[in-house]
Amino acid sequence: MFCYQCEQTAKGQGCEKVGVCGKQPDVAALQELLLYAVKGLSRVALAGRKVGVRDNGVDRFACEAIFSTLTNVDFDPDRFVEMLGKCVALRDELARKVKDAGGTVEQTGGPESFVPPQTMDEMVARGEEVTVRPDSGDPDIISLKQTLVFGLKGVAAYADHAAILGREDDAVYDFVHESMAATLEDKSLDEMLGLVLKCGEINLRTMELLDDANTGTYGHPVPTEVPLGAKKGKAILVSGHDLADLEKILKQTEGKGIYVYTHGEMLPCHGYPKLKAYSHFYGHYGTAWHNQAKEFAEFPGAIIMTTNCIQKPRETYHENIFTTGLVGWPGVTHIADKDFTPAINRALELPGFEQDIDKGSVMVGFARNAVLGVADKVIEAVKNKQIRHFFLVAGCDGARPSRNYYTELVEKIPDDCIVLTLACGKFRFFDKKLGDIGGIPRLLDVGQCNDAYSAIQIASALADAFDCGVNDLPLSMIISWYEQKAVAILLTLLYLGIRDIRLGPTLPAFFTPNVLKVLVDKFNIMTITTPDEDLKAILG
Numbered sequence: 001m002f003c004y005q006c007e008q009t010a011k012g013q014g015c016e017k018v019g020v021c022g023k024q025p026d027v028a029a030l031q032e033l034l035l036y037a038v039k040g041l042s043r044v045a046l047a048g049r050k051v052g053v054r055d056n057g058v059d060r061f062a063c064e065a066i067f068s069t070l071t072n073v074d075f076d077p078d079r080f081v082e083m084l085g086k087c088v089a090l091r092d093e094l095a096r097k098v099k100d101a102g103g104t105v106e107q108t109g110g111p112e113s114f115v116p117p118q119t120m121d122e123m124v125a126r127g128e129e130v131t132v133r134p135d136s137g138d139p140d141i142i143s144l145k146q147t148l149v150f151g152l153k154g155v156a157a158y159a160d161h162a163a164i165l166g167r168e169d170d171a172v173y174d175f176v177h178e179s180m181a182a183t184l185e186d187k188s189l190d191e192m193l194g195l196v197l198k199c200g201e202i203n204l205r206t207m208e209l210l211d212d213a214n215t216g217t218y219g220h221p222v223p224t225e226v227p228l229g230a231k232k233g234k235a236i237l238v239s240g241h242d243l244a245d246l247e248k249i250l251k252q253t254e255g256k257g258i259y260v261y262t263h264g265e266m267l268p269c270h271g272y273p274k275l276k277a278y279s280h281f282y283g284h285y286g287t288a289w290h291n292q293a294k295e296f297a298e299f300p301g302a303i304i305m306t307t308n309c310i311q312k313p314r315e316t317y318h319e320n321i322f323t324t325g326l327v328g329w330p331g332v333t334h335i336a337d338k339d340f341t342p343a344i345n346r347a348l349e350l351p352g353f354e355q356d357i358d359k360g361s362v363m364v365g366f367a368r369n370a371v372l373g374v375a376d377k378v379i380e381a382v383k384n385k386q387i388r389h390f391f392l393v394a395g396c397d398g399a400r401p402s403r404n405y406y407t408e409l410v411e412k413i414p415d416d417c418i419v420l421t422l423a424c425g426k427f428r429f430f431d432k433k434l435g436d437i438g439g440i441p442r443l444l445d446v447g448q449c450n451d452a453y454s455a456i457q458i459a460s461a462l463a464d465a466f467d468c469g470v471n472d473l474p475l476s477m478i479i480s481w482y483e484q485k486a487v488a489i490l491l492t493l494l495y496l497g498i499r500d501i502r503l504g505p506t507l508p509a510f511f512t513p514n515v516l517k518v519l520v521d522k523f524n525i526m527t528i529t530t531p532d533e534d535l536k537a538i539l540g
């Protein structure tokens with residue numbers, strides 16, 4: 001196996017024996033084979049577009065398949081075999097329609113005509129053959145092709161969430177197919193760089209779709225206090241990122257004496273008016289995804305994983321955890337039909353919390369609508385020099401001890417500065433009481449990782465108000481990355497021309513020195529150093 005798509009990759013170079021995330025070599029090979037098959041599907045989809053043949057089922061499936069290969073989503077080999085079969089069936093059916101419409105699918109002997117082998121062992125062996133490695137071609141081109149594929153995994157995740165809530169844009173699907181097919185072709189460095197930045201542009205559009213889906217369905221988030229303790233009674237914990245799943249679980253648990261808690265990236269859901277309206281939607285339990293083995297073991301109810309990030313379930317809670325959507329773990333009960341009865345029954349069997357527990361609270365709901373609602377106050381505070389600087393400290397969390405940088409940084413940011421945050425990196429500091437500046441909280445939780453869209457809207461509105469560019473604002477972006485949604489967001493920031501981003505805790509293993517040099521020259525992207533050094537460099 002070879003995989004270097006996430007920040008915790010082995011030795012900072014690549015997982016070759018087994019994934020640090022727990023991904024086994026057979027799953028790694030099947031994921032590579034599925035991506036190869038999707039590239040073939042994309043070739044057929046592009047041929048179809050030339051003769052006016054489009055298939056929404058194919059477009060949706062391509063995103064689901066790509067999303068399922070994102071870090072910590074699906075570890076179940078059988079599910080990948082199923083997806084491979086579906087991919088080839090969709091491809092062949094689409095190819096027939098293209099032919100009937102007078103189109104031609106160019107036959108290269110590649111994935112547009114690939115037939116999956118019969119047995120699991122043969123499929124794994126074929127997956128190994130098509131696995132992309134840093135030396136599979138010109139290292140810099142491979143680096144950019146893989147950056148594109150990893151960025152697409154983020155796009156596919158957001159597109160899938162948006163589509164579930166009825167928001168789609170053919171331009172997103174067109175780009176997914178164009179890019180997947182492009183990775184099979186000879187491309188120059190400039191062409192690949194163009195596609196990588198276009199991926200950032202398309203990701204911005206995709207996050208906009210998801211923002212519209214979430215706010216259009218559940219209302220604009222409003223500042224909301226979320227308890228971190230527990231309420232006496234039966235309990236279900238919902239993890240992942242999917243708001244529609246949470247709503248279904250809230251509906252299906254109504255009147256059953258079960259309190260519903262969020263975990264990880266579901267925390268911002270408490271700010272959405274139509275979700276917070278459920279009286280049994282209580283609070284938030286636990287911290288970031290990588291602490292789940294300990295925290296899930298102590299949760300006295302059922303746990304439902306709606307998207308990444310699942311880790312190997314311990315024996316102690318194996319019977320309590322359920323997956324849905326694209327998430328999978330071998331042997332864990334999967335709820336495919338969104339009837340959460342098995343999880344609800346398990347929650348009713350388990351003891352639940354035996355008493356109320358007070359662990360304080362945090363505030364959420366400072367997305368674009370709420371922040372821009374007090375824009376006048378914020379602008380006034382900047383003009384009066386009450387607010388000196390904004391820090392966007394955002395991105396994923398991970399297990400590396402060096403991620404303590406983000407906690408220390410937020411602790412050391414001076415009192416006259418505002419910290420905007422989003423995604424699960426905030427669990428390093430989300431419960432810190434940073435106070436306020438003239439009634440504006442110093443720590444503003446904008447939301448999930450996809451709410452980077454909201455943060456971009458806030459930054460753009462401030463830039464408009466001060467009649468300058470985002471790069472000229474007293475704003476610094478300090479990003480922590482772990483998986484591929486963060487790659488997509490980074491590409492969006494680069495597409496927007498944002499300079500001086502500080503990225504950590506380490507740089508992606510899939511950037512070659514030459515690719516990194518291009519990014520440094522063009523965008524002055526840099527790695528984090530120490531909180532003191534970075535604050536000195538930013539604030540002087």
Ligand code: SF4
Pocket residue numbers: 003004005006007008009010014015018019020021022023071072
């Ligand atoms: S997803 Fe990350 S940890 Fe898992 S195999 Fe790939 S690089 Fe390794």
